[in-house]
Amino acid sequence: MEKSMVQLTETFSPALRDQILARLEQERTEPAYRLLTPTALRQLGETKSNGDPIVSLYLKLTPERRQKGSWHAVFKDLTRTQLETISDPRLRDHVAEELERIELALKEGLPAMGRGVAFFVCESLGLWRQIALPIPLPDRLELASTPYTRPLVRTRDEHDRFVVAVLSREHSRFFISQIGYVEEVLTLSGPKLRGLVTDWIDWNQRDDLERQLNEQTGKALAYIAALVFQQFEARYLLFSAPEKLKPSFLGNLPKSVQEHIGGEFTIDVHAPNVRVAEVIDPLERAVEAREEVRTVEQIQESLPDRGLWGIEQVVDALNQRRVMTLAVDDDFQVSGGYCPRCDLLMLDATKPCPACGEAVEPESDLVDQALELALAQNATVELVRSEAARRLMASYAPIGALLRF
Numbered sequence: 268m269e270k271s272m273v274q275l276t277e278t279f280s281p282a283l284r285d286q287i288l289a290r291l292e293q294e295r296t297e298p299a300y301r302l303l304t305p306t307a308l309r310q311l312g313e314t315k316s317n318g319d320p321i322v323s324l325y326l327k328l329t330p331e332r333r334q335k336g337s338w339h340a341v342f343k344d345l346t347r348t349q350l351e352t353i354s355d356p357r358l359r360d361h362v363a364e365e366l367e368r369i370e371l372a373l374k375e376g377l378p379a380m381g382r383g384v385a386f387f388v389c390e391s392l393g394l395w396r397q398i399a400l401p402i403p404l405p406d407r408l409e410l411a412s413t414p415y416t417r418p419l420v421r422t423r424d425e426h427d428r429f430v431v432a433v434l435s436r437e438h439s440r441f442f443i444s445q446i447g448y449v450e451e452v453l454t455l456s457g458p459k460l461r462g463l464v465t466d467w468i469d470w471n472q473r474d475d476l477e478r479q480l481n482e483q484t485g486k487a488l489a490y491i492a493a494l495v496f497q498q499f500e501a502r503y504l505l506f507s508a509p510e511k512l513k514p515s516f517l518g519n520l521p522k523s524v525q526e527h528i529g530g531e532f533t534i535d536v537h538a539p540n541v542r543v544a545e546v547i548d549p550l551e552r553a554v555e556a557r558e559e560v561r562t563v564e565q566i567q568e569s570l571p572d573r574g575l576w577g578i579e580q581v582v583d584a585l586n587q588r589r590v591m592t593l594a595v596d597d598d599f600q601v602s603g604g605y606c607p608r609c610d611l612l613m614l615d616a617t618k619p620c621p622a623c624g625e626a627v628e629p630e631s632d633l634v635d636q637a638l639e640l641a642l643a644q645n646a647t648v649e650l651v652r653s654e655a656a657r658r659l660m661a662s663y664a665p666i667g668a669l670l671r672f
């Protein structure tokens with residue numbers, strides 16, 4: 268990443284670079300629902316309220332729930348149950364108000380794509396996060412001094428963050444994408460786009476203008492794609508570009524991005540976002556399947572010193588802080604226990620913590636806790652969802668790891 272930074276500064280003046288980054292942030296405020304970016308997740312991780320509790324809500328949006336607003340009954344049940352548990356009337360009124368704001372936002376519209384929503388809200392903190400989830404997470408409502416972000420570990424797969432570029436000389440669009448969900452983050456129409464490249468054009472060579480325009484536009488788009496790629500910490504780039512632009516676009520991509528081209532597709536530059544999502548879906552799935560299979564094979568090849576299979580072995584390795592990559596079948600579930608004092612996982616929650624001897628907290632989903640612990644140790648996580656990798660994993664174990672040492 269460092270290297271491409273340098274190249275970018277050489278091509279775009281720092282002022283222009285800042286201007287594009289500012290626009291990325293600005294244009295992203297437009298859609299009500301946003302994909303969760305690594306930056307936004309880190310910010311949530313640092314958020315804490317000393318006064319009013321932070322309301323965290325997760326709501327699955329299955330096709331059935333989207334029909335005739337049937338999500339509403341689920342939402343009402345969830346909120347009623349939660350409000351009944353609050354004995355302090357002032358607090359109850361306050362939470363009811365926060366939930367009303369969330370209800371209004373949901374009534375205003377559900378995200379057109381995706382499998383669910385998450386809200387993190389606290390009026391006195393000025394906190395309002397309205398997130399579209401590309402995968403279904405269990406319904407849940409939590410009140411606490413910090414946002415309840417643990418279920419989001421399931422969205423933190425190493426290989427599913429894409430930047431999608433739909434390019435032409437007159438109109439170009441940039442998206443961030445995860446598991447078939449797309450969010451448009453930057454749109455450049457004719458005049459804006461031409462404004463970026465005019466400095467590089469030699470207007471005296473009029474006969475050469477067409478070629479120059481293709482070359483310089485491709486160059487500008489390559490650097491913008493690289494900026495978006497860095498900003499959203501993407502892992503792969505997918506693109507659609509006319510033949511004339513392609514050589515200069517590809518040729519001017521920093522090497523770090525060039526090496527992460529996940530595929531090419533063809534689409535009308537004005538196609539609706541839902542259509543873009545449909546077209547790229549098979550490309551994203553192919554990249555994910557390939558990477559998942561590679562991780563599973565790597566674990567198998569690294570046995571027994573640097574790789575292991577099985578929940579018991581994984582729990583031991585996590586407790587010893589040895590995990591570099593944790594791979595798990597996304598459907599795998601197991602219960603266990605956790606000691607918050609020692610930050611240790613246990614398979615048997617009825618036994619005391621082996622380190623401090625105190626009783627441990629039972630965990631209905633030990634896998635979520637394991638993923639969280641892995642991420643806290645700077646390990647990467649691979650949530651296995653493709654048929655190919657699942658089949659392969661089935662012959663070993665539903666969970667495994669690559670080790671640092």
Ligand SMILES: [Zn+2]
Nearest residue numbers: 606609620623
């Ligand atoms: Zn302990």
